[in-house]
Amino acid sequence: LQVSAEPPVFLEVENEVSLVAGSKLSQLRCSRDGREWNTQLPSSVVTAAGSSDVLAVACQDRMLSLFSSCGRRLLPAIQLATPTSALHCSAHFVMALTARATLSVWDVQKQKALVKNESLLSILSGADATVSQSLLTQQGVPVIGLSNGKSYCFSSSLETWTLVADKGDSMVQCADFRSCLPTHDAPVSSGPLAVMQGRNLNAGRLASRLSSTPHHLQQSMTLAFLENQLTSALTLQSAAEYRHWLLIYARFLVSEGSENRLRELCKELLGPVHKSAATAWEPSTLGLRKRELLREVLPVMVENLRFQRLFTEYQDQLELLRTK
């Protein structure tokens, strides 16, 4: 008997029931929101997980079955190469971890693999660490936390493991951006990036340590840290966290007078002004319109007189695009 609960979904399993003469089946009974359904599977159930959209059941014959919220089978049974050791469901995404430390993620709605049988050995080997946490975001991004404080997500577009958080990184501890924190914005503490970085991340936590670090070094470590946050939020497909860190980053660039980086950032957000140009530029990122983001970044610039010209330049171009 097993139970899996996320929105309250209850699953009752009876393995090896003799239902029909001569053959044994597993009997599943699932209830949620007062609605019940049941079905049979030809092999013993090993593990199961559910979300609002999908119920995933892994059996001893290495078969993975996926059902809708009312019990309709969504895909034919998936034959895995190795036994499943853990299942996670989130929205319409399903993640399977196998006994041989490989990870797969499917988008059940699009009937499509996002991550295919990727080995955790890439992140475990040489690290002398174990998996301490595994989660699947609402966007279907798998994240693995290790016992050494490092967290990795597998990017389905880069098709590789990327480091999104490292609790032991001394650069994280030296980064100081206290002056750039938003005053009225709500803190973004529930996103996957915040979850993986944990309490370790209070800006300027090591003030004593910082006092002994030369300013230019601390500046470049803070830059490195903030750019890590931005790219990590992007890879985690966490739009709210991306916007949050983008504004802190912009404030920091302005206060430190980093013109090259600020110019590169604005250029990327604005994109090509003339429609004629064939381009690989995407107008939005994680569902956020880049030019809307630029509109939020521009007011930050006026705080440093050095950027008066840069501000006017981009303000004018945005105005031009609006009236086109």
Add this chain to the structure above:
Amino acid sequence: LQVSAEPPVFLEVENEVSLVAGSKLSQLRCSRDGREWNTQLPSSVVTAAGSSDVLAVACQDRMLSLFSSCGRRLLPAIQLATPTSALHCSAHFVMALTARATLSVWDVQKQKALVKNESLLSILSGADATVSQSLLTQQGVPVIGLSNGKSYCFSSSLETWTLVADKGDSMVQCADFRSCLPTHDAPVSSGPLAVMQGRNLNAGRLASRLSSTPHHLQQSMTLAFLENQLTSALTLQSAAEYRHWLLIYARFLVSEGSENRLRELCKELLGPVHKSAATAWEPSTLGLRKRELLREVLPVMVENLRFQRLFTEYQDQLELLRTK
């Protein structure tokens, strides 16, 4: 000397011919529809296969060459990691099985891999079975039949092996949907699903066995079976079989009064009614318009008075969409 025939394509091979001083080549002569062409390859030909669109030739140096119907080379020579043990061509698709039990499929028209070097071990290991059948559908889907009665297809979107038929499954034998078979529809016996399931599949074949099975159990096994058929036809990209089983499934849901499932099915086929909503819903599946399918499903509902309201509800929405 080898011959491969599908539309009558004849291939004559002479290996190790000394054509030019000092080097040995293979000489290929191909004839079809009275048209002939010939070419040379630098290594001995091991196996070959052809379809209306493409001729595939595998050589001893692990090179795979693909030619058009008039002998034009379509792709540069493909270097395989292991020797080819079997080739299949179907329409503009080519499937290669290698000596190390891996399978690849290419779409020659789009110059694109559909399946890349996938191991059969996932489906063979622990099964104590051998490959008894291998085929490539007209849609480029590879299907492998094992000696234990199970058939798998590799889904290029799910990037995994899925079970599409199991001759020994007791649930298949218990499913009873005789009353839901179409009366005027032509039987769909030539599709890949029917081919892999073979003669085993006559609805209600085990009537004697069935009599001893409680009705609710038989009902849920029939549901499981029919949903397997639907998802299998989908994964095999077999449009005619999908439509065939969808209508049987709808009839069964109606006769058994399964409102939740019927509602979920109709909802999926209808899709969002308001255009404004951004959505991941696809208007067609396997080239069949989902709303056309819904139009075929609705008349089935009137056979059960319980679904009068559901019928009217979806009928109205379809009408609304038509007049928009």
Add this chain to the structure above:
Amino acid sequence: LQVSAEPPVFLEVENEVSLVAGSKLSQLRCSRDGREWNTQLPSSVVTAAGSSDVLAVACQDRMLSLFSSCGRRLLPAIQLATPTSALHCSAHFVMALTARATLSVWDVQKQKALVKNESLLSILSGADATVSQSLLTQQGVPVIGLSNGKSYCFSSSLETWTLVADKGDSMVQCADFRSCLPTHDAPVSSGPLAVMQGRNLNAGRLASRLSSTPHHLQQSMTLAFLENQLTSALTLQSAAEYRHWLLIYARFLVSEGSENRLRELCKELLGPVHKSAATAWEPSTLGLRKRELLREVLPVMVENLRFQRLFTEYQDQLELLRTK
């Protein structure tokens, strides 16, 4: 201390610097066009490479970091499974070769993998050869040259290694297309195909050898060679070389009177004439409009009276499409 130069980009590295009490970091200083930036990385730098758009740095902890031209981090740190042995950058593409002879390529602009951890063993095994050259084209196509004279590129759409050049191939040496070389076209000697084939490729180089080869054999070897060049240029995404060899190929087909192949070629370039037909035909290849290419091929046909009708047929259809 390391330096990497392509557009003059200079990189200075200091490993294991004690910057902050208790932890060691690597210090990077990069200068280009007089602009300088610096950053810190938590592990020792092993190798680095740069292009106009991107700087790639691989560290001892198997982390790969990618920076923009002004030092902004472009992606989160990528965790590789094995240590990097070589890095190449070209435009916005980065190629990593690892110690276990696997190759990866990323498109930094689209934040996307083009080639993922592909083993070189497929092309090395049984060849008794070593890697003598590795390059990444401006289109992000990886090319590997072996000591046995063969060159392979990994096609990200075919997801396989393909042979693009073979200096020792006797067919290459027998191909004779001297009469078909363009008179006014500039020679295409700087493309990746020309680079990999080297000096070996002068049409009719082995005239003495050729004299003893029967004409029909030489004709079919020349055809095979030219079709190899076409498909190789296509796979290398080398537009200029593709156009160059297409015109030579067309001239050769015309001079040898190969009607079937010429007709198939024209048909492919023209595509479907009626818009209604749903089709998989792409109007352009490597950024070249196929119908523009056909317009260049047609004048070649008039040189052989046999193709007067074919010429008129396609000329008329092009005219028809233009006026539509």
